[in-house]
Amino acid sequence: MFCQSCKDVYEEEEAGTCKECYEEASETEEELKREIDDLRSRLLFLRLPSPTLDASSTAHSDLLLHAIPASSSSSPSPSGDADAGRFDTPAIPAHRVILASKSPVFRAMLDNEMEESRSGIIKIYDVSYDVLRAFVHYMYTAEALLDEQMACDLLVLAEKYEVKHLKSYCEKFITSKVNNDNAITHYAFAHRHSAKQLLEASMSAIMESMPTLAEREEYKELVVKDPRILVEIYETYISRQDNTAADKDSDCSCRK
Template structure:
């Protein structure tokens, strides 16, 4: 006779998971292990990915602005002005001449361009060339207070939205961008100057930004200066600024006092709470 064995099944209380029992997974980015219940990616990689995403968004916005800036003028935009043919050029070529072309005894070297491009990129050129002004009739635009190299870089930017910059060239191009209302170029130069801003050049940069309405650079330079007021009067540029433009010195001290008041108010509010 076949014997049957019966086993009593006893359900025990589930044991608390020890660290060795916890199932782990490996992050595909950094290869570090993390608990399976925290599925996804490790905290460090997640934060890094978020920063990368924000950076990519900024780059995309910059590219969109660049594409919008480089959108070439279409003959159809001016069809109502009586252009000869929709596909033909409305404006003849034009040359730009730098008044500060450093070639003594020699005529300035002209920088060739197309009126259609200038009109599309700058509202100042647009007003100048679409009306019966001297530049429109002669086909020559004289640019004052600019070197040939800066003018050539300026015209090249109008075609390509690119420029090789050092601090001097960035300042020269920003002045031209402000004068001819090329906003994309002005922002481009401001970002470069921001990347080069430091304590040594802060006062000169502040004065320059103030003169040319470069708000991004102005605010950053002023913040840097007011954070180092104990060193301000020791700078050679400080005494020069006092003599040349004392109004700017007053504005710096006003900004410093305002910052001190705001800091005191915040401390007082924090103490009471």
């Protein structure tokens, strides 16, 4: 009989579709399901209400967010005020009701009589202007234009302000970029920021390149900076080798 999709001959028990077309259709279906789940997640994020701030009274209460990069965070101003006159980049406007609805950290900050709530100025340390602008844009749209560096920077900011949807969004993007060349760097990053999906993907890539692991510059840096991560990598490798050996022994026993 002929496949209804590709017209190739197939076995009768395959019910109208050859195995290759069936598997391709299944993959497409799974991809569509993931896209639908992502859209639902974005809509839920955008619809999040603010449980503590009255939208009718605060919708027009603008805030000004200022990015203070790490290079300037320890440079005092001439007046002696550690924060005065340090804003070298434009302010990024935002509405407190939006920030409070998406971040419990901002909510706590703005729902209480803290300096940021009274002044309407929030200083975000150790972040560039471009990253902060992308962060605020995501709070309004649930969208971000990512490359690997931007995704990493936004994930750190999302973790700091507990914007879980953004953290997950960035983690998925970084995970899709994991390969043998960057696996060690991404594994260390995932370890620092509790990114489980990225951690597992990076570990899988590392396992594939274990024979040349010690030759990499990233490996040598970890020896100095955080040898505990290397211990964890080798423990995982040994554990998987033991499991593989045990499975082979089991197969041999069954055959006998």
